[in-house]
Amino acid sequence: MSDQCIFCEILNGNSPASFVYQDDTVVAFLDIQPITQGHVLVVPREHATLMSNVNETVAMRSFRVARMLSSVVRGTLGATGVNLFVADGESAFQDVPHFHVHVIPRYPNDGFGLTFPDRYAQPPSRAELEAIADAIRAAV
Numbered sequence: 001m002s003d004q005c006i007f008c009e010i011l012n013g014n015s016p017a018s019f020v021y022q023d024d025t026v027v028a029f030l031d032i033q034p035i036t037q038g039h040v041l042v043v044p045r046e047h048a049t050l051m052s053n054v055n056e057t058v059a060m061r062s063f064r065v066a067r068m069l070s071s072v073v074r075g076t077l078g079a080t081g082v083n084l085f086v087a088d089g090e091s092a093f094q095d096v097p098h099f100h101v102h103v104i105p106r107y108p109n110d111g112f113g114l115t116f117p118d119r120y121a122q123p124p125s126r127a128e129l130e131a132i133a134d135a136i137r138a139a140v
């Protein structure tokens with residue numbers, strides 16, 4: 001647990017949240033600033049900043065619950081799609097330093113979108129892709 005972490009405060013019962021799911025490993029509650037209606041956060045009970053800081057069991061439970069809630073928001077809220085999103089690190093827009101999975105229900109014309117860098121229009125060569133793939137394969 002971390003004193004400065006809002007998610008730990010919620011887990012301690014010191015801050016309110018609208019819970020939608022709880023088990024022995026993870027909880028899920030509504031984001032207080034939802035991107036869309038029914039935007040849920042799946043949060044492990046143990047404090048860990050990054051995805052790589054949680055063990056595989058905790059990570060898999062987080063994604064299993066996110067998958068289950070994706071079906072639930074389609075069925076109960078009428079979402080026509082779902083985005084799962086993990087902001088893993090500051091450069092990836094992580095704003096709460098406690099690993100979590102966003103379940104973002106999607107609706108037609110809901111106003112949420114992605115932006116791509118200019119270089120997206122010029123895909124890398126096969127040689128460049130293979131060089132990157134080599135580096136990743138060597139570390140797997």
Ligand SMILES: [Zn+2]
Nearest residue numbers: 005008047098
């Ligand atoms: Zn925390």
